[in-house]
Structures are given as structure tokens and as C-alpha cells.
Amino acid sequence: MKKDQPSAGRRSLLRAAAALGATATVGLLAVEGVGRSPRPSAAGTAQATGAAPAGAPSASAAAPSASASAAADGAAGPEAVPLAGSPVNATAYRLRPMTSYAPSAVRRVLPPVRSRPFLKLSGAGRAMVLTFDDGPDPRYTPGILKTLRKYDVPAMFFICGEMADAHRGLLREMADDGHVVGNHTWSHPLIPSLPPSRIRDEMGRTSEVVDRELGSAPLWYRAPFGAWNKHSFEIGAELGMEPLAWTVDTLDWTEPGTGTIVRRVREGAGPGVVVLSHDAGGDRSQSVAALRSYLPWLLDQGYRITVPRR
Numbered sequence: 261m262k263k264d265q266p267s268a269g270r271r272s273l274l275r276a277a278a279a280l281g282a283t284a285t286v287g288l289l290a291v292e293g294v295g296r297s298p299r300p301s302a303a304g305t306a307q308a309t310g311a312a313p314a315g316a317p318s319a320s321a322a323a324p325s326a327s328a329s330a331a332a333d334g335a336a337g338p339e340a341v342p343l344a345g346s347p348v349n350a351t352a353y354r355l356r357p358m359t360s361y362a363p364s365a366v367r368r369v370l371p372p373v374r375s376r377p378f379l380k381l382s383g384a385g386r387a388m389v390l391t392f393d394d395g396p397d398p399r400y401t402p403g404i405l406k407t408l409r410k411y412d413v414p415a416m417f418f419i420c421g422e423m424a425d426a427h428r429g430l431l432r433e434m435a436d437d438g439h440v441v442g443n444h445t446w447s448h449p450l451i452p453s454l455p456p457s458r459i460r461d462e463m464g465r466t467s468e469v470v471d472r473e474l475g476s477a478p479l480w481y482r483a484p485f486g487a488w489n490k491h492s493f494e495i496g497a498e499l500g501m502e503p504l505a506w507t508v509d510t511l512d513w514t515e516p517g518t519g520t521i522v523r524r525v526r527e528g529a530g531p532g533v534v535v536l537s538h539d540a541g542g543d544r545s546q547s548v549a550a551l552r553s554y555l556p557w558l559l560d561q562g563y564r565i566t567v568p569r570r
């Protein structure tokens with residue numbers, strides 16, 4: 261996808277994603293009980309760093325699209341999957357026959373193949389996750405980073421490989437500031453429209469550029485347009501990543517006005533909520549401005565801004 265593609269084009273792709281059926285629409289998805297944790301937790305949830313004690317509230321947030329309510333109760337969330345402590349052989353993947361990238365050194369405990377993405381955090385207490393997709397973009401990412409730095413909070417950036425490749429300094433800046441860099445494919449395609457080989461290429465190349473630049477490959481990925489399919493779950497797991505969707509969509513890409521973005525975050529705020537915004541893909545000045553408003557508000561409300569734990 262061209263990063264400056266008009267939002268109309270993006271809308272039509274979104275419609276296309278929706279037309280593919282429920283499985284392509286994150287709003288209808290919930291993580292089922294595929295987690296390996298013996299401890300029951302809310303469905304569609306991931307663990308937060310520094311998680312609050314078990315029993316933290318897991319009420320669904322007031323997502324504008326009624327999405328979170330689709331989460332089934334009683335399913336298990338994933339346990340924190342530790343990185344294996346073995347030494348890293350950063351060039352191991354280069355020895356693999358042609359094709360696909362594998363996470364630098366097959367050093368990870370690979371996650372299970374999910375059938376749905378995570379929608380929120382569990383056991384996070386009054387914590388929320390802020391996520392920014394499609395970047396890095398030198399026009400907007402620095403503004404997002406500046407605000408996050410001002411309040412000293414971590415966030416997640418689901419980057420596109422082609423953007424990261426072109427703006428490596430910003431990629432490093434994200435990591436240097438302690439943010440989590442996730443995989444959002446190379447060129448932002450509609451995944452269900454691609455053959456598995458192309459999906460692997462889109463995701464693998466992106467993990468590779470992050471690995472090369474930051475020294476470790478992403479642990480999380482997010483499908484463009486929230487359009488996941490079986491192959492993307494399989495390939496994501498092969499690459500050592502867990503799928504993370506969101507709870508609250510700010511719809512900032514429609515450029516609804518800074519005030520509207522702020523209102524959506526405030527109204528959707530809740531324990532474990534994952535907020536979706538964008539730092540690239542069009543004019544994101546409203547997203548940058550909105551963060552400056554809702555972030556201090558969230559903190560004033562007692563929310564801790566965190567990132568999920570693996």
C-alpha cells in the first residue's frame with residue numbers, strides 16, 4: 261500500500277476485508293481457549309508487563325465497533341512465553357535454504373498457532389496499551405515519540421517493513437526509547453488476498469529488517485486492516501510472533517478531527533484496553549495532536565500505560 265494513499269482507497273480495502281467474512285474482521289474476533297496458561301483468564305487477552313495480581317478486572321471496553329464484546333468468556337489467555345536463554349546466533353537464518361526468514365537464531369519458544377488475535381490484556385489491572393501502526397513516518401512518528409518520551413510511557417509500533425527500511429533511524433529510536441516494535445507486514449497488503457508464499461515474504465522480510473536493525477525480531481504482529489487468515493496465524497507463529505489486534509479503534513485514519521480521536525480514546529478507556537492509532541499511512545497530524553491530549557488524561561485517570569509481555 262502506498263503510504264499516502266487517500267483514505268478512500270483505504271476504506272475500499274477495509275470494505276474488501278469485511279467482505280471476506282467474519283474471520284477477516286477483527287471486530288468479530290476473539291481469542292479462543294488456545295492459550296497454554298493453566299491459569300484461566302479473560303478471552304482475547306494478553307499478559308501485561310508488570311501485571312497486576314490475578315483477578316484484575318477484565319471487563320470489555322466500550323469499543324466503538326462492539327468488537328470486544330465478541331470475546332468469549334472463560335477462555336485462557338497466553339502465558340508469558342519466555343525467551344530461551346540460549347546464546348543467539350544472529351546469522352542462523354541465513355543458513356536456511358532460500359526463502360523464508362526465520363527469527364534470528366531459532367532461539368525462541370515458538371508460540372502456538374492461534375486462530376484469532378488477542379484483543380486486550382488480561383491481569384493488567386488499570387493498564388492500557390497504546391499502539392501505532394504503519395510507520396515509521398518522519399512526518400509523524402517523531403511527534404508520537406516525543407509525547408511518549410515526555411510522559412515516559414512505553415507503546416507498541418506495528419511497523420511496515422518498507423517504511424522501517426527507509427527510516428531506520430526512527431526504528432532504532434523506537435527501540436532505544438523502550439517501545440515494542442511489532443510486525444505489520446512489508447507493504448501493508450490485504451493478507452487474505454495473498455498466497456501463503458507472499459504472506460511469508462511480507463512478514464518474513466519485515467521481521468528480518470527489524471532483526472537486522474535492532475538485534476531481535478518482533479514478538480508481535482498485526483495484520484493490515486485487521487484482516488487475518490489461517491496462513492497468517494501459521495506463519496506468524498513460525499516467525500515467533502503472537503497476533504495482537506486491538507480493543508478500541510480510534511479510526512484516526514479517517515481524519516475525524518483531533519477532538520473525536522481524543523473522545524474515542526477517553527470513552528473506550530478501560531482495564532486492559534488496547535488502543536489502535538496510526539503514525540503513518542496518510543496525514544496523521546490529528547493522531548499526533550490527539551496523543552498529546554489523551555495521554556495525560558489517561559494518566560490522570562490512574563491508567564498505567566504498558567506493553568504486553570511475552
Ligand SMILES: [Zn+2]
Pocket residue numbers: 393394444448483484485
Ligand atoms: Zn495498518
